[in-house]
Amino acid sequence: MQIPFTVAPRPDTGVNNAKLGVWLFLASEVMLFGGLFSAYIFLRIGAPEWPGMVGGHAYERASDILNVPLATLNTMVLIGSSVTMVMSWASLAMQRFDRYRLYMGATIALGFVFLVVKAFEYGEKFSHGYLPAENNFLAIYFVLTGLHGLHVIGGILVNMYFMWPGARMWKTDPKRFTNRIEIAGLYWHFVDLVWIFLFPTIYLL
Amino acid sequence: MSDTGHSIEEIKKHVRVYMFVFASLAVLTVVTVVVGYLELPFAPALIVALLIATVKAGLVAAYFMHLVSEEQIVRWLVWLSLGLLLAMFLILSVYYVDQGGTEIFGF
Numbered sequence: 001m002q003i004p005f006t007v008a009p010r011p012d013t014g015v016n017n018a019k020l021g022v023w024l025f026l027a028s029e030v031m032l033f034g035g036l037f038s039a040y041i042f043l044r045i046g047a048p049e050w051p052g053m054v055g056g057h058a059y060e061r062a063s064d065i066l067n068v069p070l071a072t073l074n075t076m077v078l079i080g081s082s083v084t085m086v087m088s089w090a091s092l093a094m095q096r097f098d099r100y101r102l103y104m105g106a107t108i109a110l111g112f113v114f115l116v117v118k119a120f121e122y123g124e125k126f127s128h129g130y131l132p133a134e135n136n137f138l139a140i141y142f143v144l145t146g147l148h149g150l151h152v153i154g155g156i157l158v159n160m161y162f163m164w165p166g167a168r169m170w171k172t173d174p175k176r177f178t179n180r181i182e183i184a185g186l187y188w189h190f191v192d193l194v195w196i197f198l199f200p201t202i203y204l205l
Numbered sequence: 206m207s208d209t210g211h212s213i214e215e216i217k218k219h220v221r222v223y224m225f226v227f228a229s230l231a232v233l234t235v236v237t238v239v240v241g242y243l244e245l246p247f248a249p250a251l252i253v254a255l256l257i258a259t260v261k262a263g264l265v266a267a268y269f270m271h272l273v274s275e276e277q278i279v280r281w282l283v284w285l286s287l288g289l290l291l292a293m294f295l296i297l298s299v300y301y302v303d304q305g306g307t308e309i310f311g312f
Contacts, residue, residue, distance in 0.1 A: 014276035023279050027286035034290040038297055046301075063241065075234050083227045086269045090223070093216045182271075189269045196261045200254035204241030 007176045022183040026190050033194050036147065040140045040201070051137035055128055062137065062203055065130070067121055071203045074117045075195065081110035082192040085159075085185045092178040097170055100181070104163045107188070111156040118149055144198055151191045158184050226268045233261050 004010075005017040013020055044050050051059045059065055088103035125131075125138070132142040162184055169177040211219075237257050245253065267273040272280060 009276075013278045015279060020278070020282075023282050027282055030286040030290055031293070035293065038294050041294075042297060042301055061244070068238065068241070072234065072238050076231065079227065079230045079234065082265060082269050083223060086223050087220070090216050090220050093211055094213050186270055189265050192269075193262045193265050196265065197255075197258045200237050200241065200258055201251070204237065205247065205250055205254060 007173075007179055016179060018179060019183050019186070022186050026186065029190060029194075033144075033147070036140075036144055037197065037201075040144065043136045043140055047136060052135055054130060054134055054138065062141075062205060065137075066141070066203050067124065068203050070117055070121055071199055074114050075199050077110050077114050077117070078192045078195050081107050081114070082189050084110065085188045089178065089181045089185050092170075092174070092181055095174075100170075101163070101167075104159060104181075108156055108159050108163060111152055111159065114152055115149065115156075118145070118152075141202055144202060148191070148194055148198060151194070155184075155188045155191050158187065222268055226264050229264055230261055233257055 003017070007016055009015050010017060010020075049058065049060070051062050051065055053059075054065055084103045084106040088100050088107060091097070091099035091103055130138055132139045162181060166180070167177070169180070237254065240250070240253050240257070244250075266283070272283065
């Protein structure tokens with residue numbers, strides 16, 4: 001069975017079904033991250049001190065425990081990957097498949113850089129015995145950044161599919177393939193967008 | 206025309222905008238970190254952080270996610286999800302204050 005309106009816009013919505021589907025998914029993601037973010041705010045304003053006691057020391061600022069320079073680097077990495085992602089779509093729109101490969105490869109590489117930096121950060125916490133069970137601050141830190149990290153992994157898998165096996169579609173149906181990269185980009189930019197809120201509120205406040 | 210319905214010239218214009226947005230996001234990230242090191246009290250620090258983050262998120266959504274030129278239905282969907290998020294947050298806030306929470310919101 002042929003899925004309708006994968007390329008042409010549906011007359012009633014004005015967009016193709018794939019794009020509308022991804023936007024609906026992203027709307028649900030707003031509620032998922034928004035719910036957890038709300039939980040963070042309420043835990044925080046209800047706490048007598050924040051981050052509070054970690055490893056037997058009383059901390060007054062999250063930046064005393066978390067590694068701000070590494071997180072700043074990761075913010076730049078993710079923003080950079082958003083640019084390479086949108087450039088991979090623009091390359092296809094300009095019929096430059098060679099450049100698409102280059103930009104998509106860079107997006108995947110930057111995604112891995114983000115995860116490696118995150119792994120260093122987590123490793124640093126684990127080596128001090130700072131685990132989610134330690135206190136509310138570390139629990140919400142691991143839940144929010146962990147869930148975000150899982151989204152990065154998911155995005156990398158999708159991008160890798162479009163970099164290699166999925167790229168065959170460029171030869172058979174270039175318009176549909178370009179659409180696919182645009183909507184894969186929507187997801188990737190959303191992951192960037194979540195981090196834009198997580199970074200200052202968790203690390204810097 | 207390319208296969209996406211945009212002319213090559215149009216896409217080239219888009220690319221220039223993407224580079225400008227990238228530079229703005231990088232500058233705003235530096236501003237966020239500098240403000241973080243100022244160690245402002247919690248309430249103003251939160252407001253400034255959220256304000257800068259909202260501007261950055263707006264740039265990403267408007268240009269990288271093409272919301273600026275997207276169909277009405279998608280824009281409505283975004284506003285709806287943000288409205289529902291705000292409603293959830295307000296309901297939780299009322300419940301929180303009702304349970305003898307804190308005066309952080311000033312009520």
